[in-house]
Amino acid sequence: MPTHEKILLKNMERPGYGGTLPEYLAVGGYEAVRNVLGKVPPAEVIERVKRSGLRGRGGAGFPTGLKWGFVPKDSGLPRYLLCNADESEPGTFKDRQLIERDPHQLLEGIILAAYAIGCHRSYVYIRGELVYGASVLTRALHEAATQGFLGQSVLGSGYDLTITLHRGAGAYICGEETALIESLEGKKGMPRIRPPFPAVRGLYQSPTVVNNVETLCNLPHILTRGPEWYAAIGTEKSKGTRIFSVSGHVSRPGNYELPLSVTLRELLLEHAGGVSDGRALKAVIPGGASSPVLTPQHLDVGMDFESLAAAGSMGGSGGVIVMAEGTCMVQVGEVVARFFHHESCGQCTQCREGTAWLHKVLARIERGGGRREDLDLLLDVCDNMTGKTICVLSDAAALPIASYLRYFRDEFEAHVRERRCPLAA
Amino acid sequence: MTFDPQVEQEAAAILARYPEKRSALLPFLHLVQREQGYLSPATMEEVARRLHLHPVEVLEVATFYSWFNLKPVGKHRLQVCQNLSCTLRGAERIIGTLKEELRIGEGETSPDGLFTLQRVECLASCGSAPVMQVNDEYHENLSPESVRALLTRWRAAAR
Numbered sequence: 001m002p003t004h005e006k007i008l009l010k011n012m013e014r015p016g017y018g019g020t021l022p023e024y025l026a027v028g029g030y031e032a033v034r035n036v037l038g039k040v041p042p043a044e045v046i047e048r049v050k051r052s053g054l055r056g057r058g059g060a061g062f063p064t065g066l067k068w069g070f071v072p073k074d075s076g077l078p079r080y081l082l083c084n085a086d087e088s089e090p091g092t093f094k095d096r097q098l099i100e101r102d103p104h105q106l107l108e109g110i111i112l113a114a115y116a117i118g119c120h121r122s123y124v125y126i127r128g129e130l131v132y133g134a135s136v137l138t139r140a141l142h143e144a145a146t147q148g149f150l151g152q153s154v155l156g157s158g159y160d161l162t163i164t165l166h167r168g169a170g171a172y173i174c175g176e177e178t179a180l181i182e183s184l185e186g187k188k189g190m191p192r193i194r195p196p197f198p199a200v201r202g203l204y205q206s207p208t209v210v211n212n213v214e215t216l217c218n219l220p221h222i223l224t225r226g227p228e229w230y231a232a233i234g235t236e237k238s239k240g241t242r243i244f245s246v247s248g249h250v251s252r253p254g255n256y257e258l259p260l261s262v263t264l265r266e267l268l269l270e271h272a273g274g275v276s277d278g279r280a281l282k283a284v285i286p287g288g289a290s291s292p293v294l295t296p297q298h299l300d301v302g303m304d305f306e307s308l309a310a311a312g313s314m315g316g317s318g319g320v321i322v323m324a325e326g327t328c329m330v331q332v333g334e335v336v337a338r339f340f341h342h343e344s345c346g347q348c349t350q351c352r353e354g355t356a357w358l359h360k361v362l363a364r365i366e367r368g369g370g371r372r373e374d375l376d377l378l379l380d381v382c383d384n385m386t387g388k389t390i391c392v393l394s395d396a397a398a399l400p401i402a403s404y405l406r407y408f409r410d411e412f413e414a415h416v417r418e419r420r421c422p423l424a425a
Numbered sequence: 426m427t428f429d430p431q432v433e434q435e436a437a438a439i440l441a442r443y444p445e446k447r448s449a450l451l452p453f454l455h456l457v458q459r460e461q462g463y464l465s466p467a468t469m470e471e472v473a474r475r476l477h478l479h480p481v482e483v484l485e486v487a488t489f490y491s492w493f494n495l496k497p498v499g500k501h502r503l504q505v506c507q508n509l510s511c512t513l514r515g516a517e518r519i520i521g522t523l524k525e526e527l528r529i530g531e532g533e534t535s536p537d538g539l540f541t542l543q544r545v546e547c548l549a550s551c552g553s554a555p556v557m558q559v560n561d562e563y564h565e566n567l568s569p570e571s572v573r574a575l576l577t578r579w580r581a582a583a584r
């Protein structure tokens with residue numbers, strides 16, 4: 001098995017590492033904060049992050065430095081940095097590990113990002129269910145403040161920063177950046193129409209940057225070891241490493257940090273131990289439940305953003321769900337559609353009604369009540385859901401369902417023909 | 426309505442964290458649910474009064490988020506993940522075992538007031554599926570046997 005240097009998971013894999021401040025300092029933690037704050041101009045920090053090629057790890061893969069560059073310098077309003085820790089994409093469980101096992105790596109990333117955009121008040125929006133993660137972060141925030149890494153004039157640099165932990169309350173849509181902002185303002189987490197983009201008008205109508213946990217965790221390393229070092233890892237357009245969360249029918253489920261140049265075959269067979277119980281591979285969801293499915297014919301696809309898009313799917317959140325032969329793809333569709341139906345905020349008709357229809361029709365087919373016209377009906381509903389709503393939750397529901405029909409149509413037809421699930425035990 | 430002094434103190438600290446009062450709504454609801462187990466209409470009205478909101482604004486937020494209970498729940502709130510990785514790894518067997526052992530349906534509370542059974546969407550713990558959250562704690566890599574053992578432990582502790 002090829003070995004790769006881990007960046008984000010490195011500390012926590014040291015024997016006995018518990019993620020406390022003394023432990024983080026002992027492995028070189030907060031070196032980037034010491035070397036950057038008050039010494040490197042914020043504009044230069046943004047330049048370095050742009051040169052590193054870092055792209056957001058929350059789902060969209062947008063270049064991080066470019067996003068920061070959109071924040072106006074002269075609005076006269078306070079600027080906010082929000083850490084998106086509302087991890088809820090089915091198949092994805094990397095942010096939770098980063099928060100629980102190495103919280104200061106994240107806090108250092110937040111301090112660097114906040115400094116770069118000129119923010120003095122930052123919020124970590126953590127998923128409400130992650131009670132333990134919230135307690136770990138609360139302790140880490142206290143430690144950091146006590147040692148002068150937060151508060152007035154961080155380490156004597158003249159730069160002030162407060163970070164506040166804010167718990168969400170179990171709504172997937174709040175991972176969408178404008179919904180997160182609405183939720184942080186004490187409202188239902190309903191996405192906002194863009195433009196204006198949050199960089200111009202976000203939290204409290206002020207310039208706001210929302211970055212994912214994993215994205216922020218990369219910053220201390222990029223700023224300590226240099227953008228060129230980071231840019232040399234991965235592929236030409238997808239730089240660095242990525243944490244792939246692997247679950248489902250796989251021998252060794254877990255988080256794997258690998259260069260973005262890794263292929264699906266290497267990830268699944270060499271690292272995650274292949275399909276569990278010696279079964280054959282049937283399908284893989286490569287980037288969280290929102291991403292269209294891939295099949296064994298795609299095993300040599302690169303896990304970078306471009307290669308997955310070229311294969312008809314997407315890198316998304318990096319959540320890789322493995323399905324063995326014998327898995328019913330109609331049931332998979334039903335579970336995925338149920339999720340999006342449950343999580344649709346209800347604001348846009350196409351999404352509110354479309355997700356309900358998808359779930360209802362898929363459940364009917366799975367239970368043996370499917371009609372021949374249902375398959376075209378599903379595709380028609382999917383078609384009416386894509387590209388027509390305020391946010392991409394509607395697309396996130398429709399695209400995977402359409403992909404199941406594309407690759408496994410015969411299985412859907414067999415359900416309708418036999419009036420039962422042919423794979424049911 | 427007054428809360429006990431410790432809660433009042435925490436409520437004041439929450440309010441101080443935000444430039445705009447309304448942002449304190451979710452933390453406020455977390456606080457009162459932690460203390461009272463659920464959000465009663467009277468509690469929500471009180472939260473609304475303190476944040477200068479209309480009670481319906483608090484209600485619409487409380488109902489939007491799945492974490493909040495709008496009616497009393499058992500001592501152990503069993504939230505079993507029903508999303509894809511958990512389903513692939515046997516979540517339905519876990520739910521079936523719990524229904525059989527507790528003799529209650531989904532959304533119901535056992536007559537002894539110990540358990541409420543609920544299904545939830547992805548708990549972000551797919552690598553250790555199947556998973557359930559019990560109050561603030563995750564229980565991972567579940568099997569029907571481990572679930573039965575947990576119930577036995579909690580029942581014994583309640584005696």
